[in-house]
Amino acid sequence: MELDLGGEQxxxxxxxxxxxxAIATGALREGDHLPPIRELAAEFGIHFxxxxxxxxxxxxxxxxxLSRKSGAVVHTSRSEADTEVWQHKLRLVLAEAVAKGVARAQxxxxxRAVLAEFEHGSSEDAPSQSGRDA
Incomplete structure (x- = not known):
């Protein structure tokens, strides 16, 4: 993990x-543990x-x-509400592209290039679900 400590985000x-x-690319999978909060904060020299x-x-x-016993564990639940949220975010990203005059083909x-980056990591163990294909 890399952080831009002086960045705007x-x-x-x-x-x-x-x-x-990391989840999308398969670097993190269901059940993987994330570093403890204080450990990650110390690693980057940021406040916990x-x-x-x-x-x-x-x-x-x-x-x-999140739990006190096991800490932070990857858990990729899927729901209809999640679908609506990511579709809303996608709509905003596409609106920005259109507003900036980016061509449809681009x-x-x-x-397609971004989805291709994620296909290998996220599709190996994921069960096929209708409506997930873009």
Missing amino acids: PLYQQIRDQVVL HTVNKAYDLLRQEGFIR VEAAY
Whole structure:
């Protein structure tokens, strides 16, 4: 995991995004443990509340489970509400591309390339579910 300590994106969001990317690529799988909050904070020299905020956000979004006994564990639950959330986010990203004048072919090529990055890692163990194909 790499953080841009001087970047514009909040550190908790960077941590959240890095974990989601690791899950998508298969670097993190269901049941894997994330580093303890204080350990990760010490590793990057940041306040433990920053890591705690990232982990709490990941928990709220259904990417991890948190418990005092086992810590933070990858748990990729899927629900209809989750589908609506990511479709809303996708709509906003596509709206930004359209508003910036990005050509449809370029948008399609970009999303196909990104999906291709994730196919290997996330599809090996994932059961096939209708409606998941883009």
